[in-house]
Structures are given as structure tokens and as C-alpha cells.
Amino acid sequence: MKLALPTRNNEVDNHFGHCEYFTVYEINDAKEIIAEEKVEAPSGCGCKSNIATVLAERGVSVMLAGNMGQGAVNVLNQNKIEVVRGCSGNIKEVAEAYLRGEVVDSSVGCTSHDCGHH
Template identity: 30%
Template structure:
């Protein structure tokens, strides 16, 4: 069984891994999605999201932008990363399973300026992204 996670918001691939409040998890067997569910990651934050995915036995992640620290954490967790993916989450999983997913391995979140980054250093916008600068 393979488990794919997609950063998720309103059916779309959410474009900022570190601010992702939901993941859609897909259980895949014999190249087919056999089940899926949306799970909340609220409160996990930048550094804990790789561990959150590991707890859910995820081995593959499809996402939009992602910072260097998160990339390292995912690699250490043994999670295969497909960054730089926009669009409908379900269709992107189908594309991956069909071997035709378009992604950009060099996609980075440009506002991450090293290991000292924290949410208080920039305006994240809506509090719903779990990043109101009040950690």
C-alpha cells in the first residue's frame, strides 16, 4: 500500500507547505486510489509537518511551494517530494499514478531566509493558516 499526501485547500493543491492546514491523504493499491480522506494539520507548523505526515504513514507528497528546511525534514523522513504542482488535487494524484505528473523539483518558498525563520517575521495573512505570528 502506498500513501500519497497532497497539500489541500478547496479541492486544489495548496501552494505553501508550511502554512498548510489540511492534507488530502490517498491510499493507493495496485496503482489505484482505494480511499482518500482530508485531515487537519492545524497547529503543526513548519517544522512539525514532516512528522505529521510520517505519523500518517505518508510516503509521497505533492505540494506547491516549500522551503529548504521542510525539504530536508521530508527527505529525512523518507518522503518522496513532488513540489511546484498547481491545480486540482485529485487529478494531480491521477497524473502521478499514470507517470505524467508535471512538477518543478527546484520550487522553493522564496521568503524563507535560513533556519531562523519563524512566522513572526512576516505577515502570513489569514490566521486560518495557523500562522498569526503569536507562537
Template identity: 35%
Template sequence: MKYAITYENHMVFQHFGKCPAFLLVDIEDGIIVKKELLSANGSGHGALVTLIQEAGVDVLVCGGIGQGARDALAKAHIALIGGASGNVDEIVEQLKKGTLQDDPNGKCNHHHEEGNHDCGNHDCGSHTH
């Protein structure tokens, strides 16, 4: 199973659409087969889904994610574990054990015109799309 974890400074990045990089992790039978970083190159929501799809990702692990991105992932046949937070090494350990679960509260519900918004249980701060 190939996972993409939204990544910045060894932590789960909390806004899928602004994610600077992904930690790609291949796990087979509870063992890490391969780990690598994939730069997002400043891509937006739609391009990020295409990027991880082309990388052969089966499951995206992220913090906050909007409904449009959730729909695009479903269309690309990429499963989602949203609402994740913390150190990526801890997340990888949970993935190896099969204990990491999707948190449906990890949604990013906001209007694109707003500066500040709340993405699930975290504050994304000021930014534009």
C-alpha cells in the same frame, strides 16, 4: 503508495508550512484504495513533517516548499513532488498514471522576517512564521 497532497478547497495549497490540511491518497497499481482528509491543526513546518510521517505517507505533493522542510522530509524518508498546482482531483489522476513530476522551481526561498515573498511560481502573500 501513500501520498499526502497539501489541500484547501479542492486545490493544491501553495505553501507547505501554512498548509491547513492534507488529502491522503493510497494508490496501488493505478487504483485509489483510500482517500481521506488530515487536518494540520495549524502546525508549522517541522510538525507537519512529523504529522505526515506518522500517517504513513510515502510521498508529499505540494506547491512551494522551503529547503528546511525539504531536508526534514528527506530525513523522514518521505519523497517530494514539489511545484504542483491546480485541482487535487487532476493531481490524483496524474499520480494514478505516474506522470506527476517534481518541479525544482517549487521552492520557497525567503527570510522568516519578511512579510511578502515568492514561493516558486506563486505569491504566498503576507504572513509570518
């Protein structure tokens, strides 16, 4: 399994579409992080970029994010990437908490920065 987190300064970036890069963690069957990769973030709005396709091609199945508009959620879901919103803090700590079952989707979307309304 692979997890992706929108990242800025080793923290979960609260604005998915404008992060510095995505951190991708590879997880083994024992739910341990065994590899880390940085994926360059595209410029512009996340839901209108190709980032969902890029991450899906790299094997990402879960996005641990701070907040994002419904457009981005839909595009990620169409690429078979589960979205978990409401994450914050150090990216590795968030990933480890998710693997322990301590992180659930907040179901709160970002409406003020919805794609197309920037």
C-alpha cells in the same frame, strides 16, 4: 503507497506550511486511489511542526506540493517522504496525473518564505 497533498478548497495549496489540511490518498498496486483521509494541518511553519512525523506514521511516502522551503523538504526527506514540488490544481487530478507518471519535481524551492524568516 500513500500520497499527501497540502490542500485548500480541494486544490493544492501553494504554501505548504499554511494549508487548511493535508489530503492523504491510499493507492493500490494498480495505481488506483482506494481511500482518502484528511489530516489536520498544524499551525505555524510547516518545517518546524510535527507534520512530517505524523504523515510518516500514517504511511505517507510521497508529498505532492505546490511550493515549500528547503527546510520543509529536508524534514520530509528525513522522514522518508519524497517531495514533488510544482504541483497545482485539483488535488485528485494532481494525484492521478502523478500516478500516470505525468508529474515531476520542479526542483524550485520557496526562498522568500523559508522557515525562520516569517
